[in-house]
Amino acid sequence: MxxxxxxxxxxxxxxxxxxxxxxxxxxxxxxxxxxxxxxxxxxxxxxxxxxxxxxxxxxxxxxxxxxxxxxxxxxxxxxHKGHEAPQLFMYSGVIVGFVTILAFVTIIWW
Amino acid sequence: MAAEQKFTPQTWPESPEQATLEGKNKFLGFWFFLGGETVLFASLFATYLALKDSVPSDTHAKAADLFELPLVFLMTMLLLTSSLTSVFAMYHMKNYNFKKMQQWLFITVALGLGFLGCEIYEFNHYYHEFEHKFTSSAFGSAFYTLVGFHGGHVVFGLSWIIALMIRNAKRGLTLYNAPKFYLASLYWHFIDVVWVFIFTVVYLMGMVG
Amino acid sequence: MSTIAHTQKRGFAGTVWEYLTTVDHKKIAILYLLAGGFFFIVGGIEAMMIRIQLAVPNNDFVSAGLFNEIITMHGTTMIFLAAMPLLFAFMNAVMPLQIGARDVAFPFINALGFWLFFFGGLFLNLSWFLGGAPDAGWTSYASLSLASEGHGIDFYALGLQISGFGTLMGGINFLVTIINMRAPGMTYMRMPLFTWTTFVASALILFAFPPLTVGLFMLIFDRMFGSGFFDVAMGGNTIIWEHFFWIFGHPEVYILVLPAFGIFSEIFPTFARKRLFGYSSMVFATVLIGFLGFMVWAHHMFTTGLGPIANAIFAVATMAIAVPTGIKIFNWILTIWGGSIKFTVPMLYAVAFIPSFVMGGVTGVMQAAAPADYQFHDSYFIVAHFHYVIVGGIVLGLLGGAHFYWPLMFGTMLSEKLGKVTFVLFLIGFHLTFFIQHFLGLMGMPRRVWTFLPGQGLDSGNLISSIGAAFMAVGVIIFLVNVVITQVKNVQVGRDPWEDGRTLEWSLPSPTPYYNFKQLPLVRGLDPYWIEKMEGKTEMTPAEPVGDIHMPNNSFVPFVISLGLFIAAFGAMYHADEGKDWAIPVLIIGMIVTFGAMLYRSIKDDHGYHIHKEELLDESGKGGAV
Incomplete structure (x- = not known):
């Protein structure tokens, strides 16, 4: 230690x-x-x-x-430093979430 | 046991939540979990947006009929402030001031309970005044699921913080429980992040139709 | 807590208890292998029943309703309860050793993940005995699944929900393990490809499972709690389920196939005795496939009517995935080229995998062309396509991986002779079964039909297909015989049983000590063990002196947490039934068990224990016997 x-x-x-x-x-x-x-x-x-x-x-x-x-x-x-991996995964989550929301407001229309 | 070692403010490490390997692992794992939670809530938002105001007949209340700004504003202030108070708690954690950390956590919990009370009142109000129910329309289902999932996170976060406070009340800060406090506070902030989008997307955008 | 249990001799009950409470990734790997293998057999029996029913026209071997249940359970079982856990078995067994770690990042969570998967799978399969299995297809499209009577779909939704939580936890555990627990010198670009594919697949799990969780919650709420997400009469929309299912479902395909790619990427260099060709492009292709995997889900929904713009976007994105996959194929071929090849059983599977998987990939690109997909959709062409990628990619990977890693997991070597028999039978059976189905589909045979009429040109094709399935079944049975014979003989092999091991896992004595590495190894490049061997050494250079090793305690809590959810699921399922007043109390009791166990875990300190330096030095003579 x-x-x-x-x-x-x-x-x-x-x-x-x-x-x-x-x-x-x-x-x-x-x-x-x-x-x-x-x-x-x-x-x-x-x-x-x-x-x-x-x-x-x-x-x-x-x-x-x-x-x-x-x-x-x-x-x-x-x-702060030491947050590179959290940033990578938060941004990836944001991208996936954004694509999902984009799809739901554009191609679900009926 | 190294994890139970006593510290003084001078010997307390700079980032106590990441001073042990276990702490490092928990820190990273919890952030990844939050990344997954981001997608979970995005999915709930997506559903809400797809089903907003989607009701079987005109007798059902729609978003613009339901929401009232003052209550939502109050809830937002409660939760935003509780986010700040949990930052204060972590500030004292980093300075190895256990007593002050507990005090600020206590205030955080109190504010969180206030938020929860408002939410229960709100749901009750919609249910009885507007017949806006989980089972009355797709809009109702989507609304209660999104806001209710957030409410469920609040309940879980409160229980977690309370359990940590009680469990560690007598023994103070160690490198074993510092990561736990830190993660609980991260979780609490994340709840606030979600709420920022809920009050914007559900309530504010709901008011303008 | 059994801190010194590993040093004692145990009886049968002791062994069972050890496995019920274990947090050792190597034992959890065995649990995954056993449970996944069991469900693989169950799913295989279901497949055989499908092929028997379809062997001849107008057959009535099973009824139409039962047929729907069988196809649903075949798909669901094979994907969620067989392929995923079997891959998790290899990830658990191999990945921590490959990166030179003593343990995974969250041993407790790892055990919890297994038990959640197990109880979820058990719950799902109990449907056979409790009033009928789900019957709306493995995709369980909402309009159909809402109309389905009985509790079949409830079993599906609740069972998958429980096992899905377990998978998510496993994914986070692997991610953190790979980032935080690598041995000194094991940089990202020195990680073996199986570790890389585990990493990317785990990231996909992290982002793909939440949409499934949300979709399943909605299905549960709609069916059991009266909500209206998919109920058009209440303003709902069934397309929402389709989107969620495929936002999850398409990455799921890559979650399965990437680790299989990883296994082959280990097998090729080992038996070609040549470094993996284009290592960095392999890593790049893996990450790119993972990224693109999230942008293509709507190619499963071309015929839903999303509109030409959406279809065009998703078609182009889908075709783009062929590029990184092609990079991988060429790299594998170039790895073999000029190598000093040994055709062991794992190598045979690897070599057979390339053409088989390419065929599945090519039909995939055909379907990516949206207008053509209107013809292929819901026909046997699709069935042929996805079996070519899943069996030709994943199952060949699992079988090859099982032979390859068997000595690592059990310390024994499967018979090469029987292995070759299995390989030949399985490969012939696989192509016999599914190649002809392309043509059946193009001739107009729709998927999921219970039977077909004679004289429409479908008779002989279906018969050939069924004969092929029998070959596969015999192949799998011989594999099981091989396993039994090997384990009964129990001839232990030593370190590096394939003699050409390149990566860290082969540098360990066999059986692997429960603490993995007495001293963490110093990694000096890609294929670290190979580097040491080329310098005439037989062991890794240690990176640290012998010291105390910290180990986690065994725990029964993961089992209890999972059991609580299992109990609660019964309450949730039956509460809407007439005259079942016990259901709500059962739901509450189950939840109390789960959350109570979580609270117990949270407030009871568990610091683990230390293996002392002296013990380690004592054991060094004995090769670290478990």
Whole structure:
């Protein structure tokens, strides 16, 4: 279990450095969260305001996609290194799912 | 046993969820599972979109008749916030602060239960006010299956987090349970990801017809 | 928990308990082989009944209704309960050894996957004794399956659902094992082809099974809980089932055939005694087939009426798959070319596979042409085509793999002589059965018919086909005799029994120690064992000193979790029947058993145990006897 302590050097320094890094990351998370709330409010407001369907549908879908990217990359840490395989499989899942949905909204019509 | 080793915040590794081989395996396996879940929910969304407003006669309620924005907005806020609180919990996990992690998980669970309560109220409302049932139309079946599968995930996620909290209440963080907490939090985020699409595709797009 | 059970001598009951609780991938492989082999025989008997019924016109060997049940169960059993588990047997037995791993990533999940498959298959087959088997075809198209009376389709939906969960878990386990557990030096581009195909097939499982899960849930809800997904009167749409079934079903074909390709890719270089030709293009072709496999499902639905644009897109995508498959075929041929060939039984299967599978591939491209498919659709031409790819590709792969890996799994060598008899009978029988069916189809014989009239030019073709089936049956029986004789004689073979083993699994002593590698091997290139042998060594160079080895504990929990779902399925199935008030309690009890066992697993710590260095050093003289 030699890899339990990957941080070589002075443990005290690295510890404080890590604390600081975590705190910084946490601030990013809160900003992300604020933006997600903001997007959600806009999406609901757009529907509540009664814009045209042709504006609302692409607009709220775009907001949803952006929000989900935030979730995945910041809340679920997919932006960190060591997430190459998770990314590959999440994107593959998204592609398969997208093709499925595309088929169901285009070639099931009767 | 190495897995039961006690740590201090100084000796706690940088990525405790991946510090052991078992943790690494679980981490990767769970992400792959989420990849599969993505396809599962995509299939449910596809079915919902294909069967949306597909009812046997005009007396059945359609999407635009059913949904109300305030309740959905409340549910969205509850779940989004619970996503943030579980991020807080993981922040404290990484800093080896077990007590604070438990507190934030507790808040996460409370918010999740609030969401679940709203959903039960909502289903009950549709059922009694609109006669919109699982067995009344294909639209009803598709709606309750999609939203219900998500609700089932919420129930499972809550039970999982609660079980972890109770089980580990006395013994604190170890490299054996850190991956478990981390995965439960990933699962919780994924539930939120699905909800973002549910409120967009089902409710918001349902309102505009 | 039996931490030291492996060192004790066990009686019969002890052995049974060991297998019920095992988490060792090598023992799970044997379980998969036994269960898959059993279902293969069941499916084979069903096939024989089909061919007896169709041997002569106007036959009434079985009734029309029973015939529908038999064809449904033949297809379902062979795909889900025979081919998949048999391939899983080889994946479990070989893949971890090929990458130099001591274990799989999730031994517990691996066992759970097996038991879920087993109970699902058992549930499905109990339908024969509990009021009739499913009878809507293995595709179980929704309008037909909703109309089917009795509980046959319920058995189908619930049984496949349970075994599908098991398959999904197995797939995730293999993926993580291959990514995380490779030995030092075993880079991705040094992995043996069987490992690569296992990897891609597992990824396909991960993405193909969720659509099936959703489709089966809808079928279960429609039939048992009153929903209306496929019920047109409620606004439903039967085409949804077709899409889900084939979004799953087409990748499923590649889930089956890719590992078979992998087995052949191991056999060819071994017995041609030559490195696999075009290794990197083989890897590329495997991944490409996996990717394209998700874009072509609607070629099963050309006649559904999707419209010319959709048909054209799916037709072109389908034809594109011939390109990577062709790359593979040429690479295999070029591997043999100029090699120093030994025609052992596995090599015979491999060589016979190439032309057989190419014929299936060519008819596949014919059907990919959507307008032509309107003629072929639902005729015996289709039956001939998919049996050419499944028997010519997968079953030949399984039989070849069984002979090839038998010494690895059981430490004994199957008789080459009997193996050759099986091979000749099976290959002749296979072509005799299915080649003529192309023409029967083109002459207008529809698939899934119970009988046919005399004097329409179908008589002799069907008779020839049935005779061929008998040849295959005799071949399989001789194979079983071979297995029994070999195991009774029990002549143990040593390390590297084929003498030309190239990959890590052959570098291990026989029988393989339960911890696989005492010291993880250092991998210095593709075909690592061959490299060492070329330098005059008989063992791998270790990558680490002898140290403690961590092992998982056996567990009975996987069995209990699966049993709970098995019980619950009965409750779900019977709850809508009149006067069966016990059904809902049974459903609830089953669910409590399953979730209770999961909770138990979750809260009870299980850290496994360690084999200490001293024990390993003691055992080194004995070759690591189990």
């Amino acid at each position: 030699a890899n339990l302590h990957p941080n070589s050097g002075d443990p005290k320094v690295t510890y404080e450095y890590r604390r600081k890094k975590h705190a910084e990351e946490m601030r990013m998370q809160v900003i992300t969260f604020t933006m997600m709330i903001f997007f959600t409010v806009i999406a609901f407001a757009a529907v509540g305001a009664g814009f045209s369907k042709w504006f609302i549908v692409p607009f709220v879908l775009l907001l949803a996609v952006v929000q989900v990217i935030f979730q995945l990359y910041y809340f679920m840490h997919m932006s």
